Amino acid sequence: MKNLVLPTLTSIGKIRKASFVRRTRKVSFFQEKFLYSLLYAYQGTELGKKYGLGDIKNIDQFRQRLPVQSYRNYETYIEKIAKGEPNILTPDPVVYLNLTSGSTGKQKLIPVTKRSRQVLNHTNQVGIGFITEAAHKCNLPIGKLLLTSSVKLIGSSSGGIPFGHISAGDLRLNKMLYQQLFAHPYETLLPIEPRTRYYVCLLFALRNCNMRIIGANFPILGLQLANYLNSHAEELIHNLKTGKIAPWLQLEPNLRVKLQRQFSPLPQRAMRLEQILKSEGKLTPQLAWPNLSFIITARGGTSNFYFERFPDYFGDIPIFGGIYASSEATFGIYHEFNNDGVILAIDSGFFEFIPPEQWNIEDPKTLLPQELQVGQHYRILVTNYSGLYRYDIGDVIEVVGFFNQTPLISFRHRVGGLLSSTTEKTSEFHAIQVMQQLQKEFNLPLENFYITLSEHELPAHYLLNIELIPGSEIRDPERFLAEFDNKLQQANISYQDKRKNNIVPPPRLRIVAHGSFAKIRQRSLKRGISDSQFKFAHVSEDRKMLSGILIQQEVRLPGDCQFTT
Structure with missing residues (x-):
C-alpha cells in the first residue's frame, strides 16, 4: 500500500490535469455548463425555491434574479442547517461545517456535503497533476x-x-x-x-x-x-x-x-x-x-x-502555491513553481468579476472570465456547491495573464484591507511591495510589520511599526523612513499626490520590542483563531492592534510635528 499510493495519486493527477487543461480552451462553454448543472440540482432547496432557480434560462436572467450577496444574507439559512434542518442551501445532507478563521472578520460557518467535497478533491487532484509536471521538469x-x-x-x-x-x-x-x-x-x-x-x-x-x-x-x-x-x-x-x-x-x-x-x-x-x-x-x-x-x-x-x-x-x-481557496470556495489552481498566478478553477464554481468602478454600486454589473483584461483588478464572485450564489468573499484579484482562454489571477488584498488618512486607499499589496524593496535595499530582514494610522491627528500620520530580527539594527532609521515614504509614493499614485500637496502628513516609524508580533498572534489564538489559519493583516485602521506593545524607538522625518495631546 505504502509504495503504491503516491504513484497512483500522481497518475490520477496527470489525467485530471490533462482534462482540466482541455476545458480551459472553452471557458465560456464549461462555465455555463457548471452553472446550469448546479441550478438544476439545487432548484428544490429552500433558497432555490425562493429565487426560482429552476426557471432561470440564461446567465443574464441569473444575474437579474439573484443579487450579489455576502455572508449576512446566508446567516438565517446557516442557523437552520446547524439545527439539522435538511434541504436548505443544498439538496445533499451537510456532513461538516467549515469554520472560517475569523482573523479578518467575524467567523462564519459554510456547509460541506459529499458533493462539494468531491469537487474539492477533484480540484486537488488537478493541482497534483500540475505539481507533478512542475517537479518532473525540474528533476525533483x-x-x-x-x-x-x-x-x-x-x-x-x-x-x-x-x-x-x-x-x-x-x-x-x-x-x-x-x-x-x-x-x-x-x-x-x-x-x-x-x-x-x-x-x-x-x-x-x-x-x-x-x-x-x-x-x-x-x-x-x-x-x-x-x-x-x-x-x-x-x-x-x-x-x-x-x-x-x-x-x-x-x-x-x-x-x-x-x-x-x-x-x-x-x-x-x-x-x-x-x-x-x-x-x-x-x-x-x-x-x-x-x-x-x-x-x-x-x-x-x-x-x-x-x-x-x-x-x-x-x-x-522552489515554492508551489497549491490551491487558492478559502473556507467558502476554491478560486484557482497553481500551475508552476515560483509563480503567483493561478488558473481560475472553472470546475469548482461559476465566477463573475466586479470592476473597480462598480464596487460601490448596490447592484453592480459583472464581467465573465473571458471578458477580463490583463493588469486590471476585480472583486471576485462565486456560485458553488456549498449553496452560495454570487457570493462576494471580499477578495480583490489581479488578472496577470491567460492560460488558454482561462484567466490567470493573483490575490492582491481584501476589500476593506485599505488604509486612508484621507482618500488615498493604500492597500496591503502596496505595502508588501514597499517593504520587500526596503528589506533588500537595507539588507534588513524583518520579523514582521504593521501599518496603521495615528490616533490624535487629522489627517492622521501613517505609523510604520516594525520588529527587527534578533541581533539586527537599522543604522539610519530616518533614511529608512524617508525611503518608505518615497517608495510608497511610487507604489500608490494617490498617496503620492496627497503627500506632495501636504494633504497627508509624513509617516512615522516605530520599532517595537522583540517578540511583539508573537504576542499579537497569541492574543488572536486565545480568541479561538486556529494557529494554522491565522492570517496577519499588515495594513489596517485598527489603531488598537498594538495596544500594550512596547515601542522601543519612534522616528520622524524633519519638519514632522509632535503628537497632539
Missing part, C-alpha cells in the same frame, strides 16, 4: 510530506453536525490517504497545543533524511516551523538518540502511549544531526533534509514579504 522527486496543521474539531452544532477549520475537515475526511503521504504518523496532528504538535511532527519527520516536501498553510507558518526546529534542535536530537518522546509535551496519556509505540531510537540519524548542529551552529530545514524538493504554501497577497526570509532556512528550493 516527489516523496513524503511534513505538515503540522491541526485536525482538531471545534465542536458540533445543535443538530449534531461537526464543525471546524477547512484544513481539519479535509485532513479528517481524507485520513486514509494522508496517512500514506505524511513523513510522520497521522496522530501527530492530534495535539491541541500548537507547540506540542509542531514538536512531535518534527520529531518523527527528522527520522526520514529523505523527506521531500514541507507544507504550510501560510509562509509565516513555514518560518515558525523553521524557527521551532532550530530552537528545539538539541532536545529533538536527544529524543532521536534515546527513543523517548520529551516528557514536557502536552500530550494526552493515550496519545503519548500510541506515539511512543511508533517511536524508537535512531542513533545514527541523531549523530548526523548533532554533527550538523555543531558545525553549522544551527539546524534549518535545508540542513536537516538536504534532499527537500519543494515547499507548498500560499502565494500572492502578503506572502512575498515572508518569502524574503525563506532562503535563510530553506535555501533556493
Whole structure:
C-alpha cells in the first residue's frame, strides 16, 4: 500500500490535469455548463425555491434574479442547517461545517456535503497533476510530506453536525490517504497545543533524511516551523538518540502511549544531526533534509514579504502555491513553481468579476472570465456547491495573464484591507511591495510589520511599526523612513499626490520590542483563531492592534510635528 499510493495519486493527477487543461480552451462553454448543472440540482432547496432557480434560462436572467450577496444574507439559512434542518442551501445532507478563521472578520460557518467535497478533491487532484509536471521538469522527486496543521474539531452544532477549520475537515475526511503521504504518523496532528504538535511532527519527520516536501498553510507558518526546529534542535536530537518522546509535551496519556509505540531510537540519524548542529551552529530545514524538493504554501497577497526570509532556512528550493481557496470556495489552481498566478478553477464554481468602478454600486454589473483584461483588478464572485450564489468573499484579484482562454489571477488584498488618512486607499499589496524593496535595499530582514494610522491627528500620520530580527539594527532609521515614504509614493499614485500637496502628513516609524508580533498572534489564538489559519493583516485602521506593545524607538522625518495631546 505504502509504495503504491503516491504513484497512483500522481497518475490520477496527470489525467485530471490533462482534462482540466482541455476545458480551459472553452471557458465560456464549461462555465455555463457548471452553472446550469448546479441550478438544476439545487432548484428544490429552500433558497432555490425562493429565487426560482429552476426557471432561470440564461446567465443574464441569473444575474437579474439573484443579487450579489455576502455572508449576512446566508446567516438565517446557516442557523437552520446547524439545527439539522435538511434541504436548505443544498439538496445533499451537510456532513461538516467549515469554520472560517475569523482573523479578518467575524467567523462564519459554510456547509460541506459529499458533493462539494468531491469537487474539492477533484480540484486537488488537478493541482497534483500540475505539481507533478512542475517537479518532473525540474528533476525533483516527489516523496513524503511534513505538515503540522491541526485536525482538531471545534465542536458540533445543535443538530449534531461537526464543525471546524477547512484544513481539519479535509485532513479528517481524507485520513486514509494522508496517512500514506505524511513523513510522520497521522496522530501527530492530534495535539491541541500548537507547540506540542509542531514538536512531535518534527520529531518523527527528522527520522526520514529523505523527506521531500514541507507544507504550510501560510509562509509565516513555514518560518515558525523553521524557527521551532532550530530552537528545539538539541532536545529533538536527544529524543532521536534515546527513543523517548520529551516528557514536557502536552500530550494526552493515550496519545503519548500510541506515539511512543511508533517511536524508537535512531542513533545514527541523531549523530548526523548533532554533527550538523555543531558545525553549522544551527539546524534549518535545508540542513536537516538536504534532499527537500519543494515547499507548498500560499502565494500572492502578503506572502512575498515572508518569502524574503525563506532562503535563510530553506535555501533556493522552489515554492508551489497549491490551491487558492478559502473556507467558502476554491478560486484557482497553481500551475508552476515560483509563480503567483493561478488558473481560475472553472470546475469548482461559476465566477463573475466586479470592476473597480462598480464596487460601490448596490447592484453592480459583472464581467465573465473571458471578458477580463490583463493588469486590471476585480472583486471576485462565486456560485458553488456549498449553496452560495454570487457570493462576494471580499477578495480583490489581479488578472496577470491567460492560460488558454482561462484567466490567470493573483490575490492582491481584501476589500476593506485599505488604509486612508484621507482618500488615498493604500492597500496591503502596496505595502508588501514597499517593504520587500526596503528589506533588500537595507539588507534588513524583518520579523514582521504593521501599518496603521495615528490616533490624535487629522489627517492622521501613517505609523510604520516594525520588529527587527534578533541581533539586527537599522543604522539610519530616518533614511529608512524617508525611503518608505518615497517608495510608497511610487507604489500608490494617490498617496503620492496627497503627500506632495501636504494633504497627508509624513509617516512615522516605530520599532517595537522583540517578540511583539508573537504576542499579537497569541492574543488572536486565545480568541479561538486556529494557529494554522491565522492570517496577519499588515495594513489596517485598527489603531488598537498594538495596544500594550512596547515601542522601543519612534522616528520622524524633519519638519514632522509632535503628537497632539
